[in-house]
Amino acid sequence: MAQPKAPDASRRSERSRRAIFDAALALVGEVGYDKLTIEGIASRAGVGKQTIYRWWSSKAAVLLDAFGAVVDEYDQEGLPDTGDLAADLKTVLRATADEFNDAAWQAPYRALAAAGANDEELSRTFVGRLMEPGMRVYVDRLRAAQETGEVATGIDLRIAAEMLMSPFSQRWLMRTGELTHDYVDTLVDLVLHGLRPRD
Amino acid sequence: MAQPKAPDASRRSERSRRAIFDAALALVGEVGYDKLTIEGIASRAGVGKQTIYRWWSSKAAVLLDAFGAVVDEYDQEGLPDTGDLAADLKTVLRATADEFNDAAWQAPYRALAAAGANDEELSRTFVGRLMEPGMRVYVDRLRAAQETGEVATGIDLRIAAEMLMSPFSQRWLMRTGELTHDYVDTLVDLVLHGLRPRD
Structure with a gap:
């Protein structure tokens, strides 16, 4: 030791x-x-x-930790919780869209994601260090909404978080569409409609 | 000419x-x-x-077209339409999960996706030749369901298709989770609940 x-x-x-x-x-x-x-x-x-x-053994490792330090701060705060799940998710995802659309931020993050697609170990680090902690804060926010009745009980919150985040990530990574505020708002509304308590 | x-x-x-x-x-x-x-x-x-x-100029180009030929056949058929949207989507996505879990199929498709993450032109070809046509058959099936009243009018069907397909693709590409039949069924049910006509 x-x-x-x-x-x-x-x-x-x-x-x-x-x-x-x-x-x-x-x-x-x-x-x-x-x-x-x-x-x-x-x-x-x-x-x-x-x-x-x-x-660190490589520039990829330095960058992973540098992004990781940003993610850690964000995770300690968690997502905003004003009691209005849709509004909170839109606030965060709009800000995230702006960030992903910023070339200075985009290039290194994409380079890491790409390097990871070729390299299983780097990919697991990328996912474990950067993606999963981000996914967890969404799951936590959805759980809080479940407790206040905005989200139905019995829903798999991990899959619910994927329904929000994966379309967003894939649009960006595969360049299949623009990440606009309108897109984010529509996605949040459609996903949340599916999570509402069923009547 | x-x-x-x-x-x-x-x-x-x-x-x-x-x-x-x-x-x-x-x-x-x-x-x-x-x-x-x-x-x-x-x-x-x-x-x-x-x-x-x-x-063809490279092995990547040959493989893109080889996968593309498979996709074309599939697209000409379209998704099954038995009148039960949930059942049809589960049938197709379960079969797709089995295919993605097959190592012989998985390795080359992943190699192409990875090569594309590094190479914008290849990525655009990959997306345009393989991913977008797949997305379109889902949009078409959702549109048919909209016409029979299984899906609410006014819904952005492209985003709805992303809610189904992006979580699935990302689990596989980033290795963030298993593609099981249970996963597919839960995803389909959650997404479709959000698309139902609102009462």
């Missing part, structure tokens, strides 16, 4: 990690995934190359 | 194309996508390598 680090060292590590993530996300937006290098990230973050290699 | 071929030449061409498709699909199941070669396909199909290169 590793020795626990002294608080100062641990704070310094955390600062370096954060600087590396910020550098990786900024740089990949500027130069694209193919031209992104560990050297470039190190130089932008103001750390030595060896600092990065101590923690 | 090319000269129209004499009927005999055209029949021979069609026989060769069919032999090439059969060879490509059989061989990719046996040796995998990475080891598939144009030479191997030609030899299995009993044609010269040049015959293949005259029509």
